[in-house]
Amino acid sequence: xPEMETVVGxxxxxxxxxxxxxxCGCSTAFGADPNTNVCPVCLGLPGGTLPVLNKRAAExxxxxxxxxxxxxxxxxxxxxxxxxxxxxxKGYQISQFFYPMGTNGDVEINxxxxxxxxxxxxxxxxxxxGKLLHIGTIISSPSSRVDFNRAGVPLIxxxxxxxxxxxxxxxxxxxxxxxxxxxxxxxxxxxxxxSMRCDANISIRVKGxxxxxxxxxxxNMNSFRSVYKGIEFEVARQKQVIKExxxxxxxxxxxxxxxxxxxxxxxxxxxxxxxxxxxxNLPPLDITKEWLETIKAELPExxxxxxxxxxxxxxxxxxxxxxxTNSKELSxxxxxTLTYFNDPKTVSNWVMGxxxxxxxxxxxxxxxxxIRPEALAKLLKMIDKNTISGKIAKTVFEEMFESGEDPExxxxxxxxxxxxxxxxxxxxxxQVLENNPKSVEDYHKGKKKAMGHLxxxxxxxTKGKANPxxxxxxxxxxxxN
Amino acid sequence: xxLYELTACQAANALAKKEVTACDLTESxxxxxxxxxxxxxxxxxxxxxxxxxxxxxQVQDSLEKGDKLASLRGIPMTLKDNIxxxxxxxxxxxxxxxxxxxxxxxxxTEKLQEAGTILVGKSNMDEFxxxxxxxxxxxxxxxxxxxxxxxxxxxxxxxxxLVAARETFFALGSDTGGSVRQPASLCGVVGFKPTYGLVSxxxxxxxxxxxxxxxxxTRDVRDCAMVLDIIAGHDSRDSTxxxxxxxxxxxxxxxxxxxxxxxxxxxxxxxxxxEDVKKAVKRGIEKCQQIGTVIEEISFPHNEHALPAYYxxxxxxxxxxxxxxxxxxxxxxxKKAENLHDxxxxxxxxxxxxxxxxxxMLGTYALSxxxxxxxxxxxxxxxxxxxxxxxxxxxxHDFVIMPTSPTVAFAMGEKVDDPLTxxxxxxxxxxxxxxxxxxxxxPCGFSxxxxxxxxxxxxxxxxxRLLQFSYKLESLLQVKDxxxxxxxxxxxxxx
Numbered sequence: 019x020p021e022m023e024t025v026v027g028x029x030x031x032x033x034x035x036x037x038x039x040x041x042c043g044c045s046t047a048f049g050a051d052p053n054t055n056v057c058p059v060c061l062g063l064p065g066g067t068l069p070v071l072n073k074r075a076a077e078x079x080x081x082x083x084x085x086x087x088x089x090x091x092x093x094x095x096x097x098x099x100x101x102x103x104x105x106x107x108k109g110y111q112i113s114q115f116f117y118p119m120g121t122n123g124d125v126e127i128n129x130x131x132x133x134x135x136x137x138x139x140x141x142x143x144x145x146x147x148g149k150l151l152h153i154g155t156i157i158s159s160p161s162s163r164v165d166f167n168r169a170g171v172p173l174i175x176x177x178x179x180x181x182x183x184x185x186x187x188x189x190x191x192x193x194x195x196x197x198x199x200x201x202x203x204x205x206x207x208x209x210x211x212x213s214m215r216c217d218a219n220i221s222i223r224v225k226g227x228x229x230x231x232x233x234x235x236x237x238n239m240n241s242f243r244s245v246y247k248g249i250e251f252e253v254a255r256q257k258q259v260i261k262e263x264x265x266x267x268x269x270x271x272x273x274x275x276x277x278x279x280x281x282x283x284x285x286x287x288x289x290x291x292x293x294x295x296x297x298x299n300l301p302p303l304d305i306t307k308e309w310l311e312t313i314k315a316e317l318p319e320x321x322x323x324x325x326x327x328x329x330x331x332x333x334x335x336x337x338x339x340x341x342x343t344n345s346k347e348l349s350x351x352x353x354x355t356l357t358y359f360n361d362p363k364t365v366s367n368w369v370m371g372x373x374x375x376x377x378x379x380x381x382x383x384x385x386x387x388x389i390r391p392e393a394l395a396k397l398l399k400m401i402d403k404n405t406i407s408g409k410i411a412k413t414v415f416e417e418m419f420e421s422g423e424d425p426e427x428x429x430x431x432x433x434x435x436x437x438x439x440x441x442x443x444x445x446x447x448x449q450v451l452e453n454n455p456k457s458v459e460d461y462h463k464g465k466k467k468a469m470g471h472l473x474x475x476x477x478x479x480t481k482g483k484a485n486p487x488x489x490x491x492x493x494x495x496x497x498x499n
Numbered sequence: 500x501x502l503y504e505l506t507a508c509q510a511a512n513a514l515a516k517k518e519v520t521a522c523d524l525t526e527s528x529x530x531x532x533x534x535x536x537x538x539x540x541x542x543x544x545x546x547x548x549x550x551x552x553x554x555x556x557q558v559q560d561s562l563e564k565g566d567k568l569a570s571l572r573g574i575p576m577t578l579k580d581n582i583x584x585x586x587x588x589x590x591x592x593x594x595x596x597x598x599x600x601x602x603x604x605x606x607x608t609e610k611l612q613e614a615g616t617i618l619v620g621k622s623n624m625d626e627f628x629x630x631x632x633x634x635x636x637x638x639x640x641x642x643x644x645x646x647x648x649x650x651x652x653x654x655x656x657x658x659x660x661l662v663a664a665r666e667t668f669f670a671l672g673s674d675t676g677g678s679v680r681q682p683a684s685l686c687g688v689v690g691f692k693p694t695y696g697l698v699s700x701x702x703x704x705x706x707x708x709x710x711x712x713x714x715x716x717t718r719d720v721r722d723c724a725m726v727l728d729i730i731a732g733h734d735s736r737d738s739t740x741x742x743x744x745x746x747x748x749x750x751x752x753x754x755x756x757x758x759x760x761x762x763x764x765x766x767x768x769x770x771x772x773x774e775d776v777k778k779a780v781k782r783g784i785e786k787c788q789q790i791g792t793v794i795e796e797i798s799f800p801h802n803e804h805a806l807p808a809y810y811x812x813x814x815x816x817x818x819x820x821x822x823x824x825x826x827x828x829x830x831x832x833x834k835k836a837e838n839l840h841d842x843x844x845x846x847x848x849x850x851x852x853x854x855x856x857x858x859x860m861l862g863t864y865a866l867s868x869x870x871x872x873x874x875x876x877x878x879x880x881x882x883x884x885x886x887x888x889x890x891x892x893x894x895x896h897d898f899v900i901m902p903t904s905p906t907v908a909f910a911m912g913e914k915v916d917d918p919l920t921x922x923x924x925x926x927x928x929x930x931x932x933x934x935x936x937x938x939x940x941x942p943c944g945f946s947x948x949x950x951x952x953x954x955x956x957x958x959x960x961x962x963x964r965l966l967q968f969s970y971k972l973e974s975l976l977q978v979k980d981x982x983x984x985x986x987x988x989x990x991x992x993x994x
Contacts, residue, residue, distance in 0.1 A: 058603055062823045064591065064830070065583040065601055065704040068737050100819050100866070102843050109822020164827065293866035295875060298709035298816055300738055 022260070023225040024253045025233075026182035026218055027139075030195060031173050032205045033146065033213040034078045039170035040145045041069030041112065046172075048211055052151075052165035060170035062108035068299050069112060071096075075172035076119075078204040079143040080305070080313050082174055083120025085198050085320055086138045090310060091117045094303040096143075099292040104162065105148040107169055113144035115294040119174075125198070126322050127190040128340060136191050137179030146171040174205075180219070180230060185249035189242050192216060193344065197321045201346045209241050216245055220252045221266065231256075232266045236280060238273045248273040252280050324349055332362035341370055347384045348374075351391055358395030361402075368394060372412060376419045388422030389415075397425040405429070406436050410482055438485040440492065443476075446484070447492055450475045461497055469493065502527035504982075507574050507668040507722040514562065514573050521555040521562065521573030524668075525617055528575040532619070532666050534987040541641050541651075541661035543580045544587050545620040551575065558615045570725055570749065572615030577667040579658050580621040581628055582713070583702040584608050591704045592624040592654075594637040595824045595831045595850035605702020606737070607671060607713055607730045614729045622657030622670055626852045627821065628678055628706040630654050631924040634915050635854045642911070644686060644983040645949050649908040652682030652924075658716045659686040664985055669726055670716045675706045676809050677903075677928025679714035680940035684903035684952025687942045687983070689973075691715045691723045691966075694959045695935030696741035699734030705820040707813040708739075710932040719979050720941065720970040724749040727962065741960075748966055755967040758791045759897040764799035767901035767927055779944030779951035780902045786975040787900070797896065801888055802930065804881045809929035810922060811865050811878035818862030824850065857918065886934040893958045898968060901927050903940040903952035931956050939969050942978050950978075 039046055042059035059067045076094055083090050097115035123138035148169040152159035176195065182188050196207040196214060207214040221233035236252055239245045251273075256266050271280040296302075319327070321343050328339035328349070342349045348369065355365050373394070377387060397414060400406045406414065406429055414428050429435060437443060450472060451458055460468035469490075476489045502524055505513065513519045529548045536542060558573045578584060581591045583601035585608075590596045604612070611618070625635035633641040633656025641656045643649040644664040651660040655672025659682035662670050672679040674692035683690020692714040703713055713730065717723040728749050733742040763784060768777050788794050826832035826846030833845035851859070865874040892899060904924055914921045931938035936956050943953035955972070957965035973979055 058601075061828065063601065063828075064596060064599070064823065065581070065589065065605065065702050068701055068739075070736060070738050098819050100822060102822065102825060104825075104827050104839060107823065107828060109825060110819050291868045293819070293863065293868070293871075295815060295819070295866055295871070298707075298739075 021225045022222045022257060023227075024183055024185075024249075025180045025221050025223060025230055026184075026188055026249060027180040028176075028178045028182065028188060028191065029217045029219070030176045030178075030192070031146075031215040032176065032199060032207060034075055034172040034174060034204050035206055036072055036074045036078065036172055038072055040072050040075050040143070040172040041170055044170065048213070050167055052163070052167060055167040056169070060107070061166055067108075069096075069297070071300060071303075072172065075143060077313055078172070078202075079119045079141065079174050080310065081202050081204060081317060082176075082199060083123065083141050084310075084314055084317060085202055086120065086123035086125060086141060086176070088120025088123030088138060088141055090120050090305060092305055093117055094119070094305050096297045096300045097294045098297045099294050101290065101292055103147070104164055105150050105169070107148065107166060111145060111147065112297055112300070113175075113294075114142035115292075116296065118142035125191060125194055127187065127194050128336075129187060129190055131336070134187070136181045136187070139177045139179050141174055141176045144173050144175060145169070146173045180221075185246045185253070188218065188249050189246045192242055192245060194321065197344050197346070201318055201320055203318075212240075218245065218249055218252075220249060220256070222253060222256050222260065232268045234266065234268065234280075235270045236273055237270060237283070238275075240275065244273055244275055247278065248280060251278065255280065318346075321346075332356075332366070334362060334366055338363075338366045338370060341374075342366065345384070351384055354391035355394050358392055359398045359402075361398070364398060365394070368398065368415075372415050376416065380419075388420070389418050393418060393425060400425060400429065404436055404438050404485055406434055407482065407484075407486060409486075410434050410436065434483060436485050437480055437483050438488055440488065443484060443488055443492055446476055446479050447489070447496060450479060451496065458497065469497070501531070501665075503531040503665045503668075505668075506718045507571060507576075508719075508725060510574055510668055511570055511572070511725075521559045521617065522552055524573060525551050525555040525575050525619070528619055528667060531664075535664055535985045536666060537988060538647055538985055539642055539644055539660050539664045539666065540639050541622055541657040541664065541666060542577070542620045543590055543592065543623050543636075543638060543657070546587060546618060551617055551619050554617050558617065561615070570614075571729060573617065574668050575617045575619045576611065577620050577622050577658060577661050577670040578608065578611075578618065579624055579655050579670065579672045581624060581673055581704040581706075582607060582621075582671060583704070584618065584621065587618070587621055589621065589704070590637075591627050592636040592638065593626045593851070593855070596704075596829075597637070597831065599830055601702070603702065606699035606734045608702060610730050610732075611671075616729075619667060622655070622661055622672075624657055624672075625654035625678075626855050627704070627817070628654040628673055628675055628711075629817070629854050629858055631677070631681055631921055632909075632911075632914065633657060633660075633682070634911065635852055637852055640911060643908045643949070644985055645908070648910055649949065650685070650911055650913075652685035652904070652908065654678040654682075655690075655714075655716060656682045656686075659683050659688055659690065662686070662688045662716045662718060663983055665982070669718070669722055671726075671730070672714050672716050673703055673706070674712055674714045674928075674932065675710045676813060676932050677925045679716060680903050680928050680938060680952065680954060681924055683716055683940045684942075684954075685908040685950065687950030687952075687978075687981070689715075689717045689720055689723050689939065689941055689969075689979075690903075690952075691717075691727070691939045692931060692937065693727065693731060693962060694741075694937045695932075696739050697731050697937075697960065697962065699732075699737040699740045701734055701736040701740075705816075707816040708820060709816060710809075710813055712932070720939075720966060720973045721749065721752060723939070724752050724966045724970075727966075731962075743960065746963055748963055752967055752970050755971045756964070758793060759968055760793045760795065760895060761787060762795055762797035762892050762896040762899045764802065764899060764901055765796050766799050766802045771923065771926075772902060772905040773907065773946065775944075775946030776902050776904070776906060776951050779946065780900070780953050783941075783943040783953040783972065783976055784900055787972060790971065790975065795896070797892055797899075799888060799892070799899075799930070801881065801884050802926075805885055805930045805933055806922065806926050808878040808881035808885070809925065809933055810861070811874050812882060812933070814858045814862030815865045815875050815878075816862065818859045818866065821851075821855065821859055826850070854918070882933045885930055889930070889934045889936060889956075897957070897961075898965065899956040901954050901956070903927060903954040907946045907949035907951055927954060935959060937962050937965055939965060941969055941973050941976065943976050944978060945981075
């Protein structure tokens with residue numbers, strides 16, 4: 019069997035945080051009681067339920083298209099995509115079929131130390147549908163309910179070119195995409211809440227071939243992890259089918275998270291005819307150069323640029339720069355901390371180490387963290403000035419994380435100031451040497467490890483507050499002389 | 500003379516002079532409804548008399564307090580049943596929406612309410628405004644006040660018949676391909692379709708969104724201008740509503756500028772147009788000449804393509820606009836359905852009438868992949884050509900005059916099984932919709948005792964001059980005071 023390669027294209031839907039819906043003034047808040055964020059327009063009631071474009075949503079989409087290096091359409095137009103489903107109140111979805119907002123862009127990902135471009139076929143703006151609620155499964159449910167709160171929420175759909183070659187690349191792409199959209203502050207991209215959704219078109223072919231094989235469309239992946247696992251599984255399944263001499267059936271498949279497998283949902287032999295045509299209720303708008311420039315001027319520094327700047331400006335290792343710049347909030351936190359304590363590598367170590375560890379353990383986002391950059395800087399200054407030891411600092415940091423208390427206050431209240439006074443230390447060391455003749459003897463016999471034990475004893479006596487450097491110095495001096 | 504015989508303007512003047520009260524006018528209208536509605540069947544819903552009267556009392560109070568008033572305050576009126584009203588059912592003439600109460604008022608409903616007019620009911624119409632005879636109403640056909648064996652035209656046949664029968668002082672209709680002008684012509688009243696975008700469509704149940712425009716049915720041109728003063732104007736809830744400064748159409752109505760140039764398309768006086776219709780319209784044109792209007796024969800080269808283009812665009816849009824009637828949220832729902840797809844199929848099969856189904860199928864076909872370019876896209880191109888034809892004509896003409904309808908009213912049932920012949924009724928009205936132009940139908944004569952309408956089409960947003968010209972023409976024609984003679988309940992019907 020010749021060597022096969024994986025070909026994946028993603029379709030990503032992202033809800034925009036515009037506050038109000040795409041064509042009416044209803045709230046887009048997540049988690050409201052069913053059918054409370056609705057009005058005649060988003061319910062598609064008969065009679066003059068006319069759409070009025072939310073300009074912010076259009077600007078958000080243009081921003082995204084610019085950030086993804088797309089060519090932007092000269093006209094802002096909307097089309098109707100006609101189909102029947104119970105969660106679609108008007109019997110059509112307003113989308114951009116003929117003139118998507120952006121086309122032909124790309125996103126850079128870093129994989130195995132190299133940069134790879136994933137092409138963006140198009141990005142367009144459309145309205146979300148409502149949501150069906152079933153008791154149990156859709157088949158077994160005796161009846162179903164419809165919640166239209168989500169109907170009309172602005173969505174952007176981003177379609178990649180079939181440039182993705184592995185589950186890992188797919189995961190990295192999604193991460194980078196989320197990072198870009200969050201930098202732009204146009205979406206919160208929460209897969210668990212459905213504000214970011216991803217379908218994957220997956221096929222395999224002889225490596226380097228030109229033709230795409232028959233593909234399956236994989237749905238229902240609700241986290242980055244399940245995107246990764248779903249693609250891995252599906253690729254393996256397709257390889258097995260081919261190995262057994264079979265053909266991959268073009269179909270929509272469903273990722274079953276609990277069983278870790280994909281299941282056939284429906285065949286794709288008959289392609290749906292959506293009878294798209296321009297929506298007569300929404301006259302085309304010109305996307306003027308001035309408008310584009312105004313929006314472009316508002317674009318923030320994007321993750322790729324920030325990553326490169328972190329490497330150059332702060333001389334950070336690739337890994338540090340990557341982790342920090344992946345999140346706008348985290349890198350903002352990092353840079354603000356630097357304005358108070360300008361030691362890039364130290365700050366990076368603390369942010370990536372202690373801070374991320376505690377945030378992950380508490381499943382907390384950095385914006386909601388008790389520790390502010392100024393406080394972290396204060397703590398680091400205390401280490402720098404030998405006021406506290408690095409080890410004590412970690413304890414203090416944990417307490418800051420819990421209570422949000424100022425590090426100086428914690429250190430003072432709990433008497434954690436480091437003992438660097440030589441006289442004081444000498445007294446304690448003298449005491450320790452007295453009490454540990456065996457270790458002293460071992461040391462003199464050449465067991466240099468005994469030194470560690472003695473240092474430990476000193477730290478124990480001082481409840482960890484002794485300046486370890488000083489302790490080592492004095493102890494060595496005493497033992498060697 | 501009975502009060503209901505007054506025009507809206509005359510009634511408003513009588514109110515202003517305190518010769519009558521708003522209650523008197525309302526009482527009079529209800530009396531007329533009681534007397535002749537059985538013969539006309541122009542309403543789908545008549546509002547409770549007490550409700551209308553209590554509103555009339557309130558209006559009368561504010562009138563006496565001397566509020567600065569809109570000119571039609573206290574005048575009873577009727578809305579076509581595809582215009583949403585919060586407190587009255589809005590059925591669109593369809594079983595699909597029988598008993599449906601919209602949770603909001605249309606923009607025009609709000610405006611008329613603010614102006615203090617008194618709603619008396621909702622008028623009958625072809626189902627979803629699809630038809631030219633009002634025979635496609637799910638409920639019952641409306642009869643022509645001039646002869647009850649004849650249709651009133653459509654789809655705003657109820658509104659036109661009610662105005663002609665003096666059961667309302669004025670009414671609103673909607674005009675997608677002639678649905679205001681054609682019934683106005685067949686019922687001998689004034690029907691006006693404004694420029695697309697002048698009147699908000701918010702709250703008008705959509706048939707074909709790029710063509711639909713709310714229009715007026717009135718007893719004369721002055722009433723038309725007064726109603727337009729109330730309903731025209733920008734509304735941010737309709738993205739196709741055009742933001743522009745509000746005009747006053749009724750002021751200076753009689754001050755028409757000295758001479759106009761009017762084009763007469765020769766294509767509109769050929770085959771298929773009844774001789775009496777040609778004669779009556781030509782008589783109107785001669786009257787124009789008497790007052791110094793320059794009349795020129797012109798060519799409207801693509802006229803023959805207007806009707807097919809119209810029926811593609813309108814059906815395509817309607818197939819999408821009517822998709823929402825799926826039995827899920829509101830309106831009729833089949834009780835026989837077993838599952839979701841069955842629910843769609845049976846709800847639509849039982850809820851829609853044959854003409855609606857025919858158009859939805861035509862439109863679905865026109866939009867289908869593989870046919871889109873050949874049908875829908877081509878129709879859009881024809882539309883652009885028609886618009887350009889008009890632009891060219893309007894470079895050196897102020898107005899175009901042609902018949903409103905090729906025939907006078909036809910007999911009930913005559914064309915109901917022949918949709919193509921029925922569609923030909925719209926041949927002279929659809930071009931104005933395709934080009935988005937303002938157009939008015941004015942009674943200009945009679946044929947076999949049935950009214951003939953003359954249509955004047957103007958430049959976009961040139962309503963003011965169009966109405967001034969129409970006002971002058973109307974006074975020269977001297978047919979507006981001829982009214983149908985309807986046998987009242989209890990009277991012996993001699994015909």
